Amino acid sequence: MDPLGTGDPLRLGPYRLLGVLGEGGMGKVYFGQDSAGATAAVKVLRPELAHDQNLAQRFVREAQMAQAVTSTGVARVLGAQTEGGRPWMATEFLTGPTLDQAVGAHGAFDETAVRALAAALARTLMDIHTAGLVHRDLKPANIVLTSAGPRIIDFGIARPEHGLTLTTTGQVPVTPGYGAPEQALGQRVGPPADVFSLGAVLVYAASGSPAFSGGHVAAVQYEVVHGEAQLGRVPAQLGPLIAPCLGKNPAFRPTPCQMATAFAPPRGAERIWRHGPLATDIKQRERTVRQLTTIVSGAGTAQRMSRRRLLTTLAVGG
Template identity: 45%
Template sequence: MRPLAPGDPRTVGRYTLSGRLGSGGMGEVFFGRSPGGRPVAVKVVRPEFAADPLFRRRFGQEVEAARRVGGFHTAPVVDADPDADPPWLVTAFVPGPSLMELVAAHGPLPEPTLRVLGAGIAEALEAVHGAGLVHRDLKPSNILIADDGPRVIDFGIARAADATALTRAAGAVGTPGYMAPEQVTGGPVAPATDVFAFGAVLCFAAGVRPFGDGPPTALLYRVVHQEPDLSGLPDAIRGLVAGCLAKDPEQRPSTDGLLAAFTGTDLTRDWLPGRARTLVLERTQTVTSEQRTEVRSSPHRPPAREPGTTPRPSGSVVPIRAPLPNPLLIVGAVMLMVAAVGAVINRQGIGLLFMAVAVPLFVRWFVRSSKYDPARDGLWIDGQGLELRTGASRVTYAWDDIDQIAFGRIGRLGRKSVVVRPLAAASAQHRALPWFRQDPETGWALLVETRLLDASDPVLAETFARYAAPHWRPAP
């Protein structure tokens, strides 16, 4: 959980917000409390979706259906306001890490854990489908891991975005690698679509990439045209997963079939392996402590800041510093100033010309350097993702929204930079950056030049390797 940023809301409806849980393609998620003090997750829809009348209408319909979803393995919708500006909904709060975070920290999960995970997700899908909904975006970041089993979140929302002008232009809602072939090709979406994603999620949890790695377009092509590689899956579940990943939706098992396959699975106290369970318990205890105190104080986190300063999230914080001017510009400016002073003393008109060149160079550097505030601006990196803040701009990516992150050189000057390859199109926040550049062939996009970050390249590399292990590579 991260502290609220300066531009974040402090209240939504009757709920008081005190932290940021994450963000996605449709909105941002905050930690909040009900009037009675109960912890909740509050999802606020992005303005670009909120401005679409069709989205609002479908959002209202889907929220009403989502309220009917129950079961032990979902985070139920408890409140919503589709007519608010922007629209929002509230779900029960689950204090555990996502499956994405768990696998990043622990590595592939063993077969007994995969069976408990599969049984819980299948039961959640049964509840979702029983309410007349299709999840449409089941993926590791939408599955939270609690000590008593998994919880599926964000059901009943993706359909509202699927028909907006934004998604009609950018493609169907979903995440490459988890989208079924019929989603990729624009076919009808049904419960079998979620079954395909179920199979892809189990593969991820087992450390298997059934359709390999690479750019989103390559993944989507393989999903439609190639058979999955399941060689790394345990034998006991390989056949079931193969059926889930069938190209033809009619050939995939039903949720009843999935539950039958996992009948007899025992959700014991130690269903998670040691390191994974430790992470879940630590996350639960940490969040519970933050709920009580709403103050972040641990040996591994920045101390509380003075009132009036910008709070920083947990994880690693790399401040942005003013870029040093080019040494040649410094030397040239000094020479021009010296020559200009001498010319003025000798009453030569060329001195004014030199001054007219040197002064703007200095002013340009001063203006560029003064717009960065290390107490406000920086690159925040933790187990959930990254966030870049520069002035009024804020760019947020969850790790599961990024295929890869690396050091690279993009743009006219080709300076060394942190570059990302988003799974979908680069976010609107990212494209709004004045220095935004993206390679149309590879999909790599410039996030921030390393010379602006107050950390050495080895320190940055170590930080990315720690928090973004599945996505980090030293070079594109």
């Protein structure tokens, strides 16, 4: 997390903004807190893009998509303002590293942890698909590992299964190496595309390396469409379970329900979120957030923390 910079708003709706969680081409995501002390991740469209009808439509759609999914495996939508000068959307703030951060810090997951991850994400995909949606951008950076398990975030390019895409010809709508072959080819996609993405995510979690690689985007996309997934570093017991998810023909991929059954972890596997190095990482982030919100909203000595220490706390919290 970075401190607010010049030009950043101090408040959006009921949320006082305390730091910057991230930013992209469309906008920024802030760490916010309302008057009751509840925290949120507040995404706002960049001011110079707010009048772009296509981007505004995509932003509104993201809010609507996320609200349609009531699964505990996604970040809940807390509020949205899509009218006016700066459309924003507030979602539940999830405390924990993303999957790519966790693998980078602690290494590849063991078999039991991969099974726990796979089963939880498959159940969440079931809920997303039951709501009539396709996520379309499942990747390690869109999976947050919390003390309650993995949660899927960012419905920025999600759309109804039978809806029309808002992307234009020539755009790459997903992160190369995680989008299904039919996405890379610009074809209509359905729930099997999310299964392909989940398979690629599990390869990364189990091996620490992507399922498809190349020297540039086009090379990676070529491998997705024509090449074979790199499963050499995946544990032998998991390879046969993951490989069908990465099939080129979406009709032959397993369903999320079948995946949840096939990857069923042994009893007690959920301890990965509560014990061990990953759990320690999560707990440290939870303590930092509690400390930050106490500093901002508390009374007495808690409010007298120096600006230098506050900025340091913000940085560590990210």
